[in-house]
Amino acid sequence: MPRSRRRRRTALWSAATALAVSVAGLAAAAPAAAADVNNVRNAGFESGLSNWTCSANSGTTVNSPVHSGSSALRGTPAGQDNAQCVQSVAVKPNSRYTLSAWVQGGYSYLGVTGSGTTDVSTWTPDSASWKQLTTSFTTGASTTSVTVYTHGWYGQAAYYADDVSLFGPDGGGTGGGGGGNPTVPAAPSGLNVTGTTSSSVSLAWSGVSGATGYNVYRNGTKVTGVTGTSATVSGLTASTSYGFQVTATNAAGESGKSATVTGTTAGTGGGSGGGGGGSVAKHAVTGYWQNFNNGARVQKISDVPAAYDIIAVAFADATGTPGAVTFNLDSAGLGGYTVDQFKADIRAKQAAGKKVIISIGGQNGTVSVSDSGSAANFANSVYSLMQTYGFDGVDIDLENGLNATYMTQALRSLSGKAGSSLVITMAPQTIDMQSTSNSYFQTALNIKDILTVVNMQYYNSGSMLGCDGKVYSQGSVDFLTALACIQLEGGLSPAQVGLGLPASTSGAGSGYVSPTVVNNALDCLARGTNCGSFRPSRTYPALRGAMTWSTNWDASAGNAWSNSVGAHVHALP
Numbered sequence: 001m002p003r004s005r006r007r008r009r010t011a012l013w014s015a016a017t018a019l020a021v022s023v024a025g026l027a028a029a030a031p032a033a034a035a036d037v038n039n040v041r042n043a044g045f046e047s048g049l050s051n052w053t054c055s056a057n058s059g060t061t062v063n064s065p066v067h068s069g070s071s072a073l074r075g076t077p078a079g080q081d082n083a084q085c086v087q088s089v090a091v092k093p094n095s096r097y098t099l100s101a102w103v104q105g106g107y108s109y110l111g112v113t114g115s116g117t118t119d120v121s122t123w124t125p126d127s128a129s130w131k132q133l134t135t136s137f138t139t140g141a142s143t144t145s146v147t148v149y150t151h152g153w154y155g156q157a158a159y160y161a162d163d164v165s166l167f168g169p170d171g172g173g174t175g176g177g178g179g180g181n182p183t184v185p186a187a188p189s190g191l192n193v194t195g196t197t198s199s200s201v202s203l204a205w206s207g208v209s210g211a212t213g214y215n216v217y218r219n220g221t222k223v224t225g226v227t228g229t230s231a232t233v234s235g236l237t238a239s240t241s242y243g244f245q246v247t248a249t250n251a252a253g254e255s256g257k258s259a260t261v262t263g264t265t266a267g268t269g270g271g272s273g274g275g276g277g278g279s280v281a282k283h284a285v286t287g288y289w290q291n292f293n294n295g296a297r298v299q300k301i302s303d304v305p306a307a308y309d310i311i312a313v314a315f316a317d318a319t320g321t322p323g324a325v326t327f328n329l330d331s332a333g334l335g336g337y338t339v340d341q342f343k344a345d346i347r348a349k350q351a352a353g354k355k356v357i358i359s360i361g362g363q364n365g366t367v368s369v370s371d372s373g374s375a376a377n378f379a380n381s382v383y384s385l386m387q388t389y390g391f392d393g394v395d396i397d398l399e400n401g402l403n404a405t406y407m408t409q410a411l412r413s414l415s416g417k418a419g420s421s422l423v424i425t426m427a428p429q430t431i432d433m434q435s436t437s438n439s440y441f442q443t444a445l446n447i448k449d450i451l452t453v454v455n456m457q458y459y460n461s462g463s464m465l466g467c468d469g470k471v472y473s474q475g476s477v478d479f480l481t482a483l484a485c486i487q488l489e490g491g492l493s494p495a496q497v498g499l500g501l502p503a504s505t506s507g508a509g510s511g512y513v514s515p516t517v518v519n520n521a522l523d524c525l526a527r528g529t530n531c532g533s534f535r536p537s538r539t540y541p542a543l544r545g546a547m548t549w550s551t552n553w554d555a556s557a558g559n560a561w562s563n564s565v566g567a568h569v570h571a572l573p
Helices: 016-024 339-351 372-389 404-418 439-446 477-489 515-527 551-556 560-570
Strands: 059-062 072-075 085-090 096-105 108-113 120-124 127-138 145-151 159-168 192-196 201-204 213-218 221-226 230-233 241-250 261-264 284-290 310-318 355-362 393-398 423-426 453-457 497-502 545-549
Touching (some): 096 145, 108 127, 108 159, 120 127, 201 241, 230 404, 284 560, 310 423, 339 355, 355 372, 453 477, 453 545, 477 497, 545 560
Parallel strands (some): 284 545, 393 423
Antiparallel strands (some): 059 072, 096 127, 096 159, 213 221, 241 261
């Protein structure tokens, strides 16, 4: 959320290439047989652009930077061209393949079409160093060739690609295009339990060089595969101990198992994890309350209309201790509002059935939770604020990135302290929820059993990909519904999905829509009515509701947003 009226940077992100990631996430790379080969020809671009075709003469080979060898691909987007370079690769039917490439520079995308099953893709934002992209797929019963592609994004910097590989059965296309076969990765280390509930155990471990995925074993049996370095194993029995191990995988095979750690689930009496917000309204309206004066109407907590079920106090501030936060009421900026009045107003809202939480981050927030120590500091400091001011929970609005492993650890630790009544909300930007592999989405899924709601910000954004693979422009019913569909079909429950919009044109640099558009989107998702061109495959009557930045800008506009959207949310089925 913006701390002022200053326009936040508009992110221009991928459309077509994010489809498979948005809908299905990235599957862990399956171990490959010893006879698997790299079927890509001229995979390291050592023979120039031989075997590759680039759109609009956008590709060339360069000698620096390179990942290996003496050459790499440089793709330069221009105008309406995204610098796509493709190669037709021979494959075998009904076979598993792992696609990867090393990329650097501007936004970079890697994918495959013509698989005969589900085409896949993956991407990364701009990167100053080489980064490996990896995904995998299975060919169809009659598939004998696929098209491998890389590309950048419109108006963005040039990207570099090197050492492209499509490992799997030899398709007979005389691939073997350089870079060499990968070796089986080492076994992971550092496996530890980061949190428990009565039915789940959360794990984290150190990354392994060359690994493209990890398998998690419970008492010797594989239970899940992931691409990151954390996982939550659910469906467990309360008050029971389990042994867990992890292996690393890539196209060459699977490592040995890590050392075993024991995780013991909590009892059913509560207090050690779970909750999901206790008595939050079934259909809830969230509003951010500004602890500063930026030209919007200054408010006390008592001034916030009753239409708001969750009031997020914006914002806590970072301290000199990594991960720790504090809160300082801006009494001078808020007309002499005292701490005692503030605390009393919070208690009055809670007596009226509302929740008041502390928001962490915002546009300028720089709270970093990147290791176990900072995770503990985060949990301890937020819990201290809850005890001091009476907050019901926490909102995660870190717009400068977060670490899924350690934010998960921090929130589970906080849940263990606060118990089942803890309210946890999140306010990611649109790009943060385009893919289940993104850190925000991973964090939400990791804490699904204790998460209250994700209110994605449908503003200050460029055009985005919907769950149907089409591109939708900000500011329409379709933009709201087709992007919400990604979360709804990507693993979150409908009760954990809310629509975040500005309360007025002053509340954000772009993306304001009238309350009518918000209400139509809510109807489309919950009832299947008032949709635009996008119509979800099913309805989600349990949809949590909507959020706005901010209660202050809403008040400046006569509370038009909360009067209309609030009533509509509370009337959902």
